Amino acid sequence: MLETRYDIRVDWGHCDPAQIVYNPNFVVWMEHGVNVLFEAAGHALSDLIRADPNRRGLPLVKSEASFMAPARFGEVLVLSSRVTRFGRTSFDIGHRFTRGDTVIAEGKQIRVWSVADPDDPDAIRAEPLPAEIRAGLEEDRIVTVRTFWQG
Amino acid sequence: MLETRYDIRVDWGHCDPAQIVYNPNFVVWMEHGVNVLFEAAGHALSDLIRADPNRRGLPLVKSEASFMAPARFGEVLVLSSRVTRFGRTSFDIGHRFTRGDTVIAEGKQIRVWSVADPDDPDAIRAEPLPAEIRAGLEEDRIVTVRTFWQG
Amino acid sequence: MLETRYDIRVDWGHCDPAQIVYNPNFVVWMEHGVNVLFEAAGHALSDLIRADPNRRGLPLVKSEASFMAPARFGEVLVLSSRVTRFGRTSFDIGHRFTRGDTVIAEGKQIRVWSVADPDDPDAIRAEPLPAEIRAGLEEDRIVTVRTFWQG
Amino acid sequence: MLETRYDIRVDWGHCDPAQIVYNPNFVVWMEHGVNVLFEAAGHALSDLIRADPNRRGLPLVKSEASFMAPARFGEVLVLSSRVTRFGRTSFDIGHRFTRGDTVIAEGKQIRVWSVADPDDPDAIRAEPLPAEIRAGLEEDRIVTVRTFWQG
Numbered sequence: 001m002l003e004t005r006y007d008i009r010v011d012w013g014h015c016d017p018a019q020i021v022y023n024p025n026f027v028v029w030m031e032h033g034v035n036v037l038f039e040a041a042g043h044a045l046s047d048l049i050r051a052d053p054n055r056r057g058l059p060l061v062k063s064e065a066s067f068m069a070p071a072r073f074g075e076v077l078v079l080s081s082r083v084t085r086f087g088r089t090s091f092d093i094g095h096r097f098t099r100g101d102t103v104i105a106e107g108k109q110i111r112v113w114s115v116a117d118p119d120d121p122d123a124i125r126a127e128p129l130p131a132e133i134r135a136g137l138e139e140d141r142i143v144t145v146r147t148f149w150q151g
Numbered sequence: 152m153l154e155t156r157y158d159i160r161v162d163w164g165h166c167d168p169a170q171i172v173y174n175p176n177f178v179v180w181m182e183h184g185v186n187v188l189f190e191a192a193g194h195a196l197s198d199l200i201r202a203d204p205n206r207r208g209l210p211l212v213k214s215e216a217s218f219m220a221p222a223r224f225g226e227v228l229v230l231s232s233r234v235t236r237f238g239r240t241s242f243d244i245g246h247r248f249t250r251g252d253t254v255i256a257e258g259k260q261i262r263v264w265s266v267a268d269p270d271d272p273d274a275i276r277a278e279p280l281p282a283e284i285r286a287g288l289e290e291d292r293i294v295t296v297r298t299f300w301q302g
Numbered sequence: 303m304l305e306t307r308y309d310i311r312v313d314w315g316h317c318d319p320a321q322i323v324y325n326p327n328f329v330v331w332m333e334h335g336v337n338v339l340f341e342a343a344g345h346a347l348s349d350l351i352r353a354d355p356n357r358r359g360l361p362l363v364k365s366e367a368s369f370m371a372p373a374r375f376g377e378v379l380v381l382s383s384r385v386t387r388f389g390r391t392s393f394d395i396g397h398r399f400t401r402g403d404t405v406i407a408e409g410k411q412i413r414v415w416s417v418a419d420p421d422d423p424d425a426i427r428a429e430p431l432p433a434e435i436r437a438g439l440e441e442d443r444i445v446t447v448r449t450f451w452q453g
Numbered sequence: 454m455l456e457t458r459y460d461i462r463v464d465w466g467h468c469d470p471a472q473i474v475y476n477p478n479f480v481v482w483m484e485h486g487v488n489v490l491f492e493a494a495g496h497a498l499s500d501l502i503r504a505d506p507n508r509r510g511l512p513l514v515k516s517e518a519s520f521m522a523p524a525r526f527g528e529v530l531v532l533s534s535r536v537t538r539f540g541r542t543s544f545d546i547g548h549r550f551t552r553g554d555t556v557i558a559e560g561k562q563i564r565v566w567s568v569a570d571p572d573d574p575d576a577i578r579a580e581p582l583p584a585e586i587r588a589g590l591e592e593d594r595i596v597t598v599r600t601f602w603q604g
Contacts, residue, residue: 366516
């Protein structure tokens with residue numbers, strides 16, 4: 001299965017008065033991880049949406065997260081993301097945040113492939129994940145998205 | 152059990168390009184709901200922290216959320232929060248977002264009552280929830296926090 | 303000129319490791335203040351956008367802010383907002399955050415009334431602010447949006 | 454003067470219902486840019502704060518921003534940041550967001566070097582910027598912080 005490993009730099013503003021990452025930021029980062037994963041699979045959501053304005057992102061149906069260790073300002077975390085289950089229209093994405101060998105947090109999201117309902121543009125309709133996108137997400141490959149400092 | 156019902160006004164900036172609330176905002180709002188709940192119980196976390204600088208908030212150990220219906224700019228949601236289980240040092244908080252009779256999302260959080268470890272200020276140590284705070288959270292009462300427009 | 307006074311409850315997550323409000327939150331709150339102001343004027347942006355999908359919010363052209371005093375977890379600030387200048391298509395909104403008699407921060411935004419360009423939906427075109435909306439914003443009135451706790 | 458050029462990947466959640474970056478995100482990114490700049494100068498704020506718990510970040514006194522062109526989901530912006538003025542205890546940081554040759558936004562921040570007041574830990578006191586930090590910020594050098602995809 002395709003796995004992306006994405007560097008996250010913990011900034012001052014991600015941290016709360018307890019000097020550790022404020023937990024909703026992990027949820028924001030998992031959302032970024034989903035976008036990285038689809039881009040690595042060759043099907044960036046930004047391109048899919050530009051090509052089809054009825055596309056409605058990947059609505060989240062259910063999520064879970066476990067927090068094992070705090071993260072702090074100045075640390076670089078790695079977010080690993082991959083699909084862990086394919087259903088007909090839904091699929092699960094597993095996320096893991098690590099700092100070196102330490103697992104900081106883990107999450108699972110159930111998402112749905114969806115388009116705007118033609119009869120009611122405010123509603124959305126689940127659709128099967130296109131075969132070529134599934135194929136991209138199933139490739140046995142690791143893509144790293146790393147930040148380098150130069151100069 | 153004490154239940155708080157807290158008005159949330161969905162703003163333009165809470166919404167994403169699909170014109171619906173971006174899901175991490177629900178997680179931020181659940182955090183606000185926890186603070187409302189403790190304040191309603193007579194033990195505002197801001198006072199507890201001011202009184203004891205070793206207090207470390209209420210670290211989140213595990214969370215779950217289910218998203219049933221989208222919410223949109225201009226809507227007012229009600230977030231209902233209450234403790235659903237008391238453990239020795241941990242406890243569960245249940246959250247429900249509604250718009251009229253429609254359930255928008257539900258969440259559950261497992262949190263821990265904690266202080267800074269005196270031997271290592273970077274570490275935290277779980278402690279039993281003080282009896283008077285538990286008593287406040289157990290009162291059979293509904294507190295509404297509503298927004299009124301005047302003038 | 304219409305002025306709105308909007309209660310803002312400073313939450314744990316709005317604060318940074320220095321235990322004070324992380325400054326970008328003031329900018330988010332000014333955005334909320336703009337929406338409160340238009341709603342108080344009888345022209346909620348959410349209704350305007352629902353009525354005309356080509357409406358593109360109120361793009362920000364320029365902003366300034368001054369920060370006089372820190373704000374902390376548990377405080378309630380009041381954000382006062384009003385139009386301070388009307389141009390042909392642009393207008394200025396002045397914002398002030400206070401806690402009792404203490405001014406916490408002030409801001410000014412230059413915004414533009416705009417619609418999607420019919421020839422290029424990705425572009426926006428400035429338009430004169432409709433007379434009835436300007437009339438609503440010019441009314442000599444104070445609207446307070448306050449939060450009440452009951453129960 | 455030291456200049457940092459920092460890649461920013463515009464994500465779905467940075468954008469609002471008008472399909473463009475929600476303006477407070479530029480302010481969050483400028484904060485990140487400040488941290489990148491100090492780290493590039495050899496004085497990461499995270500290290501300074503770990504070394505001296507009385508350090509209070511770099512409080513913002515005044516800010517200005519101009520928004521020239523919208524940015525959209527999937528784009529990579531470059532944020533260039535550098536000191537544009539040194540005062541005794543305050544200094545200005547100039548920020549510019551570009552996408553290729555297009556300037557998206559520009560900002561200026563007046564910040565203060567500060568510590569907790571020993572007589573009142575809730576108050577802060579401005580102090581002269583240490584000479585070695587100023588020297589690091591004054592070096593005539595460009596540091597790029599770029600994201601690379603591999604695999």
